[in-house]
Amino acid sequence: MIVTLIVLCEAGFWVLLAAGLALRYVAGKPRLGAAVLLCEPLLEVVLLVVTAVDLRNGAEPGLRHGLAAVYIGFTVGLGRSTVTWADARVAHRFAGGPPPVRPPKYGTARAAHEWRTAARWILAAVTALALLQAAAWYVGDDAATAPLRMWQEKMLWVIGVNLLIACGYTLFPRREPAERTGTCR
Template identity: 55%
Template structure:
């Protein structure tokens, strides 16, 4: 049941996102589009409540419950950035807005960008770990919760690997091609100066 609900939440995320962006830019109904986009977090609440009810009804804590925690954590850590990125592209393609700036491609600006993305992964791992710990306390039977403890390790392993990737941009910054495009502005400094 939980695996099916995770799939429904994932499909629902993209359906609500598409409907919200279509309302905003194709139908010229920005408030209705915003309302649909603001419904996105409700999907995670539904998944969380269903997982708690499943455990309360005596279900054996196993990998679907761990996967649900990771899914919710990922959505909390990266959902807003994903929606914002897609909204910028929809505004450009459907609403006539200027093309959104992509992430910096070289140097320290790229390293800072990758670090911000990694911070989303850290937030996701922290949320997943918190949910998993709450589930372990809720079940209150160490012999039944070993699989949930393994998911905590998985969350932090993913965050660690992503951190190594982000760190590599600081240690070995990608250099701009010689004689290529002009140096990219450091958007972080530009925004801070406004």
């Protein structure tokens, strides 16, 4: 049931996003569109409550409980940037808004962009880690929490990979090609 609910929450996220943006830009009802977009966090609250009730009713902690925590964490960390990304594109396409800003390609501007991206992913992973730890404490049985611990290890990998990427762009920034800068070699 929890895996089905996760799939429904993901589908609901995209349906609410599409409906909110359509109301905002196509139907010309920005307040109603914003209200629909603000309903998206309710999906994660429902998932959190159902997962907690499932554990409280004696369900053995499993991969599905860990996946629910990870899904909620990633929605917290990446949901707003996804909505902003889609909003910029729909505003440009349907409301005459400016073209979406592309991320910088070179130098310190690119490194700063990578650190902002890493911060969102790290927030997602830390939120998932916290939810997984809360579930482990809630269950209390160390032997039964192995699937939750496995998800925690994966979230630590997510943090590490994102830190490596951001550090790589900081320590080894891409240089703008010579033909773009106008200098000769």
